[in-house]
Amino acid sequence: MLEKTYRPAEVEEKHYRLWEESGAFAADTTSNARPYTIMMPPPNVTGSLHMGHALTFTLQDLLIRYQRMRGKDALWQPGTDHAGIATQMVVERNLSAEGKTRHDLGRDRFIDKVWEWKAESGGTITRQLRRLGASPDWGKERFTMDEGLSKAVRKVFVELHRQGLIYKDKRLVNWDPKLHTAISDLEVEQREIKGNLWHFRYPIEGEEGRWIVVATTRPETMLGDTGVAVHPEDERYRDLIGKHVVLPLVGRRIPIVADEYADPETGSGAVKITPAHDFNDFEVGKRCGLEAINIMDRDARLTDAVPEAYRGLDRYEARKKVVADLEALGLLETIEPHTHMVPHGDRSGVAIEPWLTDQWYVDAATLAKPAIEAVESGRTVFVPKQWENTYFEWMRNIQPWCISRQIWWGHQIPAWYGPDGTVFVEETEEEAQARADAHYGAPTPLTRDADVLDTWFSSALWPFSTLGWPDRTPELARYYPTDVLVTGFDIIFFWVARMMMMGIHFMGDVPFRTVYIHALVRDEKGQKMSKSKGNVMDPLDLIESYGTDALRFTLAAMAAQGRDIKLATNRVEGYRNFATKLWNAARYCQMNACVPVDGFRPTGLTQTVNRWIVGELAETARKVAESIEAYKFNEAAGTLYQFTWGTFCDWYLEFTKPILTGNDAPAAAETRATTALVLDQILHLLHPLMPYITEELWEQLAEGRANRLISAAWPEYGPELVDTAARDEMDWVVRLISSVRSMRSEMNVPPSAQIPLMLKDAGAVSLKRLDTHRDQILRLARLASAEPLAGDVPKGAVQDVLDEVTLVLPLEGVVDLDKERARLTKEIEKHTAEIRKIDAKLGNEQFVAKAPEEVIEEQRERRATAQQASDKLRKALEMLAR
């Protein structure tokens, strides 16, 4: 016998272990089944499970379990990425606790430390994924720093370099002065900073007492100014173009140039140009032939390129001093408070310094072209479609991708330099050496490029590197391209776009047919969850409190397309209750010996109620499958919730109680078999959403199952199971019972009072239905009898209308007549309002002329129904008149 309530903690671990040990998660490369593949977006190896993970992996697991049950050879490819900067930071933090830096260890020993750390702590997130019930093929788990994946990275780098699509260039990069590395545009976040706009006077050369005012948010950069720009159309400065100013504090003679970058509306209209420390200024400098003077070092301290007084100052100290010194010289015109966006490193949180360095770049614009075309032509489809715009927008304006990082943890760039700086890019040191020796004509010592690649460079190869590329493995042939990528919109640029570029370039086909973009999970007030706000909900806490299935069901139920999820714990609680409801329904079935009958086919059933529930089941199965395949997870969840609770538990189980305890043995047997079948099928349908409770019930409800639910077949029924006559009939019974219950409740008839029901004007069909279902009706409406009314309606009766029938509850002496009059009046008003509305429509010539026939017919029918009801109710009201 099942326990009284479901206790998730007691079964989750057991089932997960059994699933994994039985090989249920593993894809079968040799099978004849059609493959279905999802590439798990590899979580960061330093990460731990947050709500966003819980959502994305729940949805992926739902899809995988569903397709697995549909008989596909389902591959959900798991793994983690090495998160270069984040991981290095973690390990460096640990070292600093011992008072050491990575430089104390040296590169090799530091890398060993990182691997040690990974072995100890890198498995956190994959362990947590297991608690979520995720069912990826763990045997195929990959890590971006694995040997195989590293080989893929080297090969891609070398090939792209040969094709001229990777190159080294000296450009301004986003330099992180704290982490001492370049980062890509995407790793920079703009933060709003309250600062100032300082207006400085730059004296014009040769014109005593005349100056030009420039405005800047970064005074310290003026030490590297090599020009002043004004708009060519700006009348105020026209005569100054071509002249020079003498840069204060420095004494450098710098030109005034005309460039449209200077905005006459902003500040003074003149702008100082520091080509080496500002992206816009860099472009102006290039256009106007200005020198780029690098005045900062890797820590963003001033170099020897500035006057001695400023050397070695941090950029913010330098700012203060520059302002003070200019003020002392009378060259500070005004200070204007100014709020502006300042780029910050997303990992370090410090302001980024545009810095002129040599870095490796990918020619993203070239690779983007076919990736854009693939989405335009529909070879890859975004769901919801609107995200294609985001993708196009970024891809069409894509900048060169800076891929080199000045850190140690990552794929070291396979480039070696000869003594004269000649670069040899090869997959191995041996090949590079051979090339170099040939080049120089003698054995020549080489130095390897010290930089590593952006982590996303290796992630971009994930859809094929995990399958064995560059080797031509059976997995690669079978599972690429994958079916769907499931991820959040925040990762479209970082990852989706880059996988598209690399996949198409190296595999000749898109990496996935569909990209499903889901929502972000927010707190119940709609705010993004963050540690600093203290509003994070830990999925593991929710799992502790409510069980994994409740969390999963909640996330799926709230995953409506194109909308963020505001998660409140009471929703999770509600779905925990749903799990308990299911559990108790199963317990009831067990108590009533409703066990699955081998070979039982739900066709040719004798009991209307059984034909009805089987039809509803078939409809539910169809709708759920349809919803999942359309990525409408909320609909799938809603349909299942409604059917399980609202139809099966609330009505079917109640309807069949009299049959189970009655004398008709064949009917009882049929009903037991049907009940067991429907419950069993509910477990199947719910399994992708609630794997644990369904597996547990499946195990407990029958002895000696040949397999586990995870490996069972998805229910597929044809439309022949849907019996519309049975549906109409049961619908009538439901409406009758509801009506009686409502009258009783409104008239305050105690639930314990068994009263008679009389049916006035009942037609043959209604009378037959009444006879068939009398037992159910008496029980569920708590009636003493239900008979056709012969003769007049008794005095003081309560009445309601059900199609052509008037339902009569003789309650003389019990009824509060005023209350009943009020109730009837209200009902009548409802119907007459309806009639009025319909008459207005039908009286409109245009409507009758232009609306489709079936709409007009429907209106006529509705009018007739309302008219009938209101007539009958009016009669009932008249009878109550004194």
Next chain:
RNA sequence: GGGCGAUUAGCUCAGCGGUAGAGCGUCUCGUUUACACCGAGAAUGUCGGGGGUUCGAUCCCCUCAUCGCCCA
């Protein structure tokens, strides 16, 4: 500044050219042998404002307002 999205019951959200829905919450009733993490019943909406298209608009179009996100 450009783009996207949202605005529906007290709350969280579905829906959608032709009866406005769910869950939670609220109120009333309930020791019916699966379930109080339950059952029965009830109340609650000018579907953000204003225009337009249409026989008909919560839904399509325009506009305004408010909020959120992304990009500059």
